[in-house]
Amino acid sequence: METATGTAQELHDRPFTWARTVARCEVTRPALVLGSTQQEPPPLPTGVELARRRSGGGAVLVTPGGQLWLDVDVPAGDDLWDHDVGRSFWWLGDAWARALADVGVGEAVVHRGGLERRPWSSQVCFAGLGPGEVTVGRRKVVGISQRRWREGARFHCAALLTWDPVAVVAALGLPDEAATDVAMTAMAVDPAIADDLVQAFLRYAAAPCSSSTD
Secondary structure (H helix, E strand, C coil): CEEEEECHHHHHCCCCCCCCEEEEEEECCCEEEECCCCCCCCCCCCCCEEEECCCCCCEEEECCCCEEEEEEEEECCCCCCCCCCCHHHHHHHHHHHHHHHHCCCCCEEECCCCCECCCCCCCEHHHCECCCCEEECCEEEEEEEEEEECCEEEEEEEEECCCCHHHHHHHHCCCCHHHHHHHCCECCCCHHHHHHHHHHHHHHHHCCCHHHHC
């Protein structure tokens, strides 16, 4: 376990560790983080930087204290490594779901299907649902994306501590009605449980349940 602090771009540009590692990433300034294939949006609101990650999916608006961002590095050949890209997320989703239950966020469900598209999901990460991502009452709580190398994979995980669909939609220059559409696709957890959630996640990530790749 390590902690990394910096701008969103600096955090996304961190080198791969080549060992099983969890890094808690703390951003110093607000940023709109685009997926690898997204087009740049119109000029951003004052004080919001633009960053890009090299994994797919829609955009995430990150702010200091606004999300619990954990990067998980898994080297190829590790017990947690899976050549199946979709299935490789499952154990991670299981760890998040079990950790959420430990801190009192029950009924968490790990998505084991393919990419589930919804209105605006190509633009907004938390409007869609991908393998291993975790929902509560059909609302996404934990988003996960993955970057793979021959030598291993990095999973970007974000559990929302705040959810402001209006700000996300405005930053992307989407129509106002998009905020209404995406408002119910995600939910935040209480920021007061963030530290306990990290500790619970570390326990289950270190010893994932055997059913995660069944």
